[in-house]
Amino acid sequence: MGKLPPSPTQARLPGSATSSVSSKSEKKGNSTQGKDVLPSSGSSEKLSELVDPNLVLPSVLPFKRSQLTDRYPKGQTRGRHWKHLKQILQAENYHLYPADEPTYVNIEAPPSMYPAKKYCDITGFEAPYTDPRTKLRYANTEVFKLIRSLPDDYIQGYLALRNAAVVLK
Amino acid sequence: MVSQGRPERQSDYSRMPSHRPLVIDNGAYFCRVGWAGEKDPRFSFHNVLHRPRHRGSGELTSIVGDYDSGTVKLFDFTRSSLRSAFDGNVVYQFETMESILDHTFDRIGVDGAVVDHPVLLTEAPCNPIFSRTRMAELLFETYGVPSLEFGSDGMFSYAYNQRLGLCESDGLLVCSGHTTTHVIPMVNGEPIMEACCRTGVGGFHVTSYLKRLLSLQHPYHLNEIVWEKVEELKQEYCYVAEDYHAELSIFQKGGAEAEAKTKWWQLPWVPPPEKEQPSEEELARRAAIKEKQGQRLREMAFAKRSSKIADLETEIEGLEYLLQELDDAEDAKAEASLLGPSSFGSREEVQAALAKATMSLRKAKGEPVDIKKVEDDIPMSEKYPLLEVPNSLLTPEQLKEKKKQQFLKITTEGRIRAKQKRQEEDLQREREQQLEEERRLANPELYLEELRVRQAEVSARVDQSKRQKIGMASAGAVTSLTSGVSGRGERLSAVQKERMKLLTTAAFDRGKDEDTFGMNDEDWELYKRVGKDTDGDDEDDEDEAELARINIRLKELDPSFMPSTGLIQGAQTVIPSVQQRPLTAEDFRIPLGVERFRAPEIVLQPSMMGLDQAGLGEMLALALMRLPQHYRERVMKGSVLLTGGNSLFEGLDMRLLAELRMTRPLGATIKVVRAADPKLDAWRGASVFASSSSFQKSALSKADFEERGPDWLRHHNLKYSGGSLSNSFLTDNT
Numbered sequence: 071m072g073k074l075p076p077s078p079t080q081a082r083l084p085g086s087a088t089s090s091v092s093s094k095s096e097k098k099g100n101s102t103q104g105k106d107v108l109p110s111s112g113s114s115e116k117l118s119e120l121v122d123p124n125l126v127l128p129s130v131l132p133f134k135r136s137q138l139t140d141r142y143p144k145g146q147t148r149g150r151h152w153k154h155l156k157q158i159l160q161a162e163n164y165h166l167y168p169a170d171e172p173t174y175v176n177i178e179a180p181p182s183m184y185p186a187k188k189y190c191d192i193t194g195f196e197a198p199y200t201d202p203r204t205k206l207r208y209a210n211t212e213v214f215k216l217i218r219s220l221p222d223d224y225i226q227g228y229l230a231l232r233n234a235a236v237v238l239k
Numbered sequence: 240m241v242s243q244g245r246p247e248r249q250s251d252y253s254r255m256p257s258h259r260p261l262v263i264d265n266g267a268y269f270c271r272v273g274w275a276g277e278k279d280p281r282f283s284f285h286n287v288l289h290r291p292r293h294r295g296s297g298e299l300t301s302i303v304g305d306y307d308s309g310t311v312k313l314f315d316f317t318r319s320s321l322r323s324a325f326d327g328n329v330v331y332q333f334e335t336m337e338s339i340l341d342h343t344f345d346r347i348g349v350d351g352a353v354v355d356h357p358v359l360l361t362e363a364p365c366n367p368i369f370s371r372t373r374m375a376e377l378l379f380e381t382y383g384v385p386s387l388e389f390g391s392d393g394m395f396s397y398a399y400n401q402r403l404g405l406c407e408s409d410g411l412l413v414c415s416g417h418t419t420t421h422v423i424p425m426v427n428g429e430p431i432m433e434a435c436c437r438t439g440v441g442g443f444h445v446t447s448y449l450k451r452l453l454s455l456q457h458p459y460h461l462n463e464i465v466w467e468k469v470e471e472l473k474q475e476y477c478y479v480a481e482d483y484h485a486e487l488s489i490f491q492k493g494g495a496e497a498e499a500k501t502k503w504w505q506l507p508w509v510p511p512p513e514k515e516q517p518s519e520e521e522l523a524r525r526a527a528i529k530e531k532q533g534q535r536l537r538e539m540a541f542a543k544r545s546s547k548i549a550d551l552e553t554e555i556e557g558l559e560y561l562l563q564e565l566d567d568a569e570d571a572k573a574e575a576s577l578l579g580p581s582s583f584g585s586r587e588e589v590q591a592a593l594a595k596a597t598m599s600l601r602k603a604k605g606e607p608v609d610i611k612k613v614e615d616d617i618p619m620s621e622k623y624p625l626l627e628v629p630n631s632l633l634t635p636e637q638l639k640e641k642k643k644q645q646f647l648k649i650t651t652e653g654r655i656r657a658k659q660k661r662q663e664e665d666l667q668r669e670r671e672q673q674l675e676e677e678r679r680l681a682n683p684e685l686y687l688e689e690l691r692v693r694q695a696e697v698s699a700r701v702d703q704s705k706r707q708k709i710g711m712a713s714a715g716a717v718t719s720l721t722s723g724v725s726g727r728g729e730r731l732s733a734v735q736k737e738r739m740k741l742l743t744t745a746a747f748d749r750g751k752d753e754d755t756f757g758m759n760d761e762d763w764e765l766y767k768r769v770g771k772d773t774d775g776d777d778e779d780d781e782d783e784a785e786l787a788r789i790n791i792r793l794k795e796l797d798p799s800f801m802p803s804t805g806l807i808q809g810a811q812t813v814i815p816s817v818q819q820r821p822l823t824a825e826d827f828r829i830p831l832g833v834e835r836f837r838a839p840e841i842v843l844q845p846s847m848m849g850l851d852q853a854g855l856g857e858m859l860a861l862a863l864m865r866l867p868q869h870y871r872e873r874v875m876k877g878s879v880l881l882t883g884g885n886s887l888f889e890g891l892d893m894r895l896l897a898e899l900r901m902t903r904p905l906g907a908t909i910k911v912v913r914a915a916d917p918k919l920d921a922w923r924g925a926s927v928f929a930s931s932s933s934f935q936k937s938a939l940s941k942a943d944f945e946e947r948g949p950d951w952l953r954h955h956n957l958k959y960s961g962g963s964l965s966n967s968f969l970t971d972n973t
Contacts, residue, residue: 126293126302127300127341128341131341131344131345132350133344133351133353133382133383134381134382135380135382138338152331152332152333153369155326155329155331158329158369159367162367162368172365173365174329174365174366174367177364177436178436179437179853179861182846182851182857184857186846186847187844187846189847194833194834194837195491196487203703218702224458227455228455230451231448231452231849
């Protein structure tokens with residue numbers, strides 16, 4: 071973000087004790103500067119070196135106590151240290167909770183009590199038949215002819231639509 | 240929507256009193272931000288982060304929300320995919336979340352050293368404590384927020400609509416969002432979370448389903464079917480059928496009603512430039528040129544042939560002369576001197592060369608060649624005189640000669656044997672044909688029927704193998720269709736897959752203790768099966784030959800028979816190769832008929848997208864079942880409120896009414912109402928709540944957080960009904 075217009079507020083150390091008056095005046099300077107930049111980069115077609123501060127998130131924000139750039143200095147990759155929802159839920163220790171306490175896991179809807187209706191994979195109509203070769207469901211003979219002429223990846227695409235595709239690993 | 244495009248930085252931050260809360264509706268799709276007590280959020284943006292590279296400096300930058308297309312000139316987006324902080328409806332990536340909060344506070348105009356306003360943030364119902372704790376940590380420690388409160392969007396929306404008088408304090412809340420759909424019973428304005436029900440189907444899934452469906456149906460237009468466009472189509476055309484099966488049968492029958500319900504998406508289409516018909520003269524000129532070229536070729540061929548004939552004739556003449564000379568020569572010495580300059584070793588060789596040349600000459604002149612060879616008549620013992628003599632009696636040179644003769648003998652014999660076999664096969668075929676003919680004469684009908692069955696079988700086999708080949712060829716173009724499962728496996732042909740399977744099973748069978756592969760002879764059988772793919776082609780050829788034979792036979796017997804070329808015709812209509820036929824205007828008009836209500840139906844029937852969960856209709860019944868008996872009637876006396884962006888489908892209220900009618904007793908009153916603004920009511924409800932005195936009472940201060948920690952967060956549940964007590968914020972600045 072070295073091409074950002076240098077702003078006095080960014081130079082200030084985060085969390086440093088400055089009076090609110092001075093910070094506000096600095097901010098004003100910054101915002102007018104921003105307004106100067108905006109039309110020049112927005113209206114003209116030339117690739118200016120300046121970056122519109124309304125578009126790009128500044129890397130240093132005065133109201134933050136710790137900046138992302140301080141935690142991740144330039145060149146250092148951000149580690150992949152987040153947990154996915156499944157891992158989060160596993161780590162929640164829900165089994166220690168009282169059984170009647172509502173949790174993210176137990177408010178989940180159970181499987182449907184009704185048998186799943188079968189619809190034609192191609193047309194969406196009700197499908198009384200299933201092609202034993204491709205496993206696609208179909209509504210009538212015309213659709214059957216069509217599915218027999220489909221190439222393999224389309225068959226798999228239609229199957230994947232209802233999560234029934236063969237996944238070879 | 241409040242903002243299309245980038246939000247402006249708000250300028251009135253400094254005028255806000257420091258106890259006025261900031262309200263952030265942090266949804267998986269949209270994030271809406273504004274001040275407590277105001278009627279509308281100040282701005283909203285897509286809750287995503289882009290990390291493009293600045294083209295000028297090569298620096299990685301962060302852009303939150305949408306950007307206009309002009310930005311692509313300045314930034315390189317090709318290597319950055321958009322990131323969301325959400326997994327389902329739960330925040331899990333807090334670095335992305337931090338960037339989004341940066342953007343939020345920057346745009347609202349925060350100019351102090353900390354964010355010195357209380358914050359009300361929405362979260363998923365029953366948000367995991369881990370996520371809630373991390374969020375609290377982020378807000379308190381990084382931004383220095385003085386106090387914080389969490390609530391759920393659906394409940395805020397309910398409270399807001401209750402204020403508007405659209406629903407009562409008891410009722411059923413249906414909140415369908417970007418990734419999830421909740422049904423939550425409300426009693427006294429408070430959610431009964433014990434009876435809450437959630438499925439993982441939302442607007443995202445509807446759009447994704449529609450997009451994949453359209454891409455499969457219209458493979459020509461893969462480039463046009465982009466997420467934003469499909470989202471737009473969904474919002475404009477999709478509806479929920481009141482009775483899905485009745486709606487389907489309308490379309491199945493066709494007719495005017497179905498046509499009226501079919502909408503069209505017209506893609507830009509420019510007719511290909513008409514090829515002007517060449518004029519008569521032009522045609523004549525072309526024909527003349529062609530004729531001339533043909534003539535030249537013919538002349539060249541003729542010249543070549545005549546020169547060859549002339550060559551051969553001189554050669555024959557020479558050889559004949561040589562033979563004559565040899566005949567005239569008296570002794571061997573004279574013969575040798577005659578043969579000396581030529582490469583011939585003996586008189587016989589000269590004769591052989593002469594015979595060969597004569598044969599070639601005849602061939603060149605186009606005369607019938609007499610293949611019958613004289614040598615056949617020579618008895619075996621004369622031709623190969625050395626074979627009978629024992630080795631011990633022969634000189635080394637003779638031994639060599641014997642070996643040569645042996646080899647010659649074997650090859651000739653082999654040729655004769657092959658000839659015999661061919662003759663036998665011919666005989667056999669003739670006999671079979673005779674048999675078939677007899678059968679046909681005995682029962683023509685049955686025979687014809689049998690033949691047809693056989694034809695169908697073979698042609699199906701041929702079709703299948705052809706289709707596999709085509710499938711392989713076009714696999715590259717459509718791997719994007721089966722998103723999520725694309726990988727190495729997709730690129731393999733069926734045969735290769737089969738081989739891979741065999742190899743992996745072999746590997747796993749033996750992977751236990753030590754590698755004993757090859758100890759038993761039958762291990763090696765595997766390779767026979769693995770190597771099968773090479774002769775697959777031969778089989779196909781055989782099938783094709785047989786198919787052709789049967790087709791001819793059928794045509795002979797049944798003039799009305801038309802061999803089906805099903806695959807080729809079908810391929811032209813279905814297989815997405817642009818070259819196969821010119822595209823017409825019709826191909827650029829994409830019909831949306833069944834798709835209009837098929838895609839939203841996955842909310843009511845998740846089994847349609849392969850998710851084994853109760854649909855929305857069933858969830859309503861389930862939520863009621865989970866309620867204690869005395870609450871059930873109370874809740875049903877109130878209304879069912881539909882909120883959330885995914886509830887905007889036309890007809891959803893009527894459908895839910897129909898679904899509820901099936902489970903409720905006869906004559907029971909059921910009310911289904913839509914929220915005043917399903918997208919923004921959550922933020923508005925939160926804004927009202929944040930400006931009430933109960934917010935100040937219940938909000939978690941930084942000191943509380945440090946003292947009590949995550950455990951407090953777990954047991955902290957917001958009382959939504961307090962929001963109706965409004966205070967001074969509502970009067971100013973709205």
